[in-house]
Amino acid sequence: DVKVTQSSRYLVKRTxxxxxxxxxxxxxxxxxFWYRQDPGLGLRLIYFSYDVKMKEKGDIPEGYSVSRExxxxxxxxxxxxxxxxxxxxxxxxxxxxxxxxxxHFGNGTRLTVT
Amino acid sequence: AxxxxxxxxxxxxxxxxxVTLSCTYDTSESDYYLFWYKQPPSRQMILVIRQEAxxxxxxxxxxxxxxxxxxxxxxxxKISDSQLGDAAMYFCAYRSGNGNKLVFGAGTxxxxxx
Numbered sequence: 001d002v003k004v005t006q007s008s009r010y011l012v013k014r015t016x017x018x019x020x021x022x023x024x025x026x027x028x029x030x031x032x033f034w035y036r037q038d039p040g041l042g043l044r045l046i047y048f049s050y051d052v053k054m055k056e057k058g059d060i061p062e063g064y065s066v067s068r069e070x071x072x073x074x075x076x077x078x079x080x081x082x083x084x085x086x087x088x089x090x091x092x093x094x095x096x097x098x099x100x101x102x103x104h105f106g107n108g109t110r111l112t113v114t
Numbered sequence: 115a116x117x118x119x120x121x122x123x124x125x126x127x128x129x130x131x132x133v134t135l136s137c138t139y140d141t142s143e144s145d146y147y148l149f150w151y152k153q154p155p156s157r158q159m160i161l162v163i164r165q166e167a168x169x170x171x172x173x174x175x176x177x178x179x180x181x182x183x184x185x186x187x188x189x190x191x192k193i194s195d196s197q198l199g200d201a202a203m204y205f206c207a208y209r210s211g212n213g214n215k216l217v218f219g220a221g222t223x224x225x226x227x228x
Contacts, residue, residue, distance in 0.1 A: 031214050040123070042205060043218040050214060058215070090159065096214065102149060103216055105159035 003027070006091050006106035013113050019078040021109050023091030030096030032074035033103065034058075034066065037088040046089075049074055050096055081113045116141045118208050120219035127196045128227050134181075135191045135222050137206030145211030148182070148189045153221075154202040162204070165189065167211070193224075201226045 007022035025032065031050050035043040035058075045058030047066040055066050063085060067075045074093075078085055088110050092103040117140045127133035139148070150162040165173045165182050172180050177197075181190045193200055206219040 033215070035218075040220055042118075042120075042220040043216075045215055045217075048215060088157070092159075094214070102161040102164060103159075108157040 004091055004093055004104050004106040006089075006109050008109050009107060011109055011111045013078075013081050013111065015082060015113060017078075017081050017113075019081050019111070019113075021076040021078075021089055021091075021111070023074045023076070023106055024072050025074075025091075025093040025104070026072065027093060027104065028071070029093035029104070030071070031094045032068065033092045033094075034064075034074070034076045035090045035092065036060065037090055037108070043090060046076065081111075083113050085111065086113045087111060116143075116146075116208050116210065116217050118206050118217050118219040120204075120206055120222050122222045123220070124223045124225065126225045126227060127193070127200075129196055129198060131196055132192060132194045133196055133224065135193075135204050135206075135224065137189045137191070137219055139187050139189065139206075139208050141187070141208065141210075143210055147209045147211065148180075149207040149209070149216065150178070150180070150189075150191045151205045151207060151218075152200075152202045153205065154199075159205075163191065196226050198226050198228060200224060 004025045033048040034046040049055045049068040065077045091106040095101040146167045148165045152160045163175045177194045203221045207216040
């Protein structure tokens with residue numbers, strides 16, 4: 001069965017801390033994504049990657065960066081966490097060449113910044 | 115940019131009844147894909163159904179079916195014989211035919227009453 005694994009289900013960090021959210025997929029997918037989920041706003045794309053070391057900004061990249069050193073792993077980095085980054089973060093992956101390929105999601109990381 | 119609108123923040127349905135969740139989208143493209151995802155309390159996003167824009171026939175997956183009206187840019191989800199396990203947040207999503215990213219609506223919470 002396909003699997004996208006996010007390293008933490010819950011995370012509590014302090015303002016100003018550097019935060020790493022890790023995501024690993026075992027499906028050999030080229031595409032990987034980081035979304036943020038907030039009530040009333042749905043899912044908004046932060047960053048995505050279509051290949052190792054390649055990345056593109058999504059709709060809300062400010063305050064975030066990403067790293068993709070290996071095909072299976074995609075990390076989201078909050079350089080200096082702020083309270084407005086308290087949210088649910090969802091990682092997803094999909095095939096590159098199939099436009100009808102659905103996203104496969106992880107279970108999400110609920111991040112609280114205090 | 116494409117947008118997806120779900121105008122119903124919450125819906126309720128009696129067990130064994132039928133419910134329809136609404137979704138509209140805005141695009142100038144002719145080639146695209148539409149998806150419905152389900153997010154139960156466990157937070158694992160699950161693909162419910164997908165529709166290719168070039169297909170006239172509405173997609174069906176067991177108790178789930180869509181009413182795809184391309185000219186009206188409408189993509190509603192019908193759930194027949196509702197079950198308690200259908201209770202979840204449902205997201206409508208759009209993907210360009212030549213793109214990798216999904217654009218999501220704000221979501222609809224579906225409550226199923228026994």
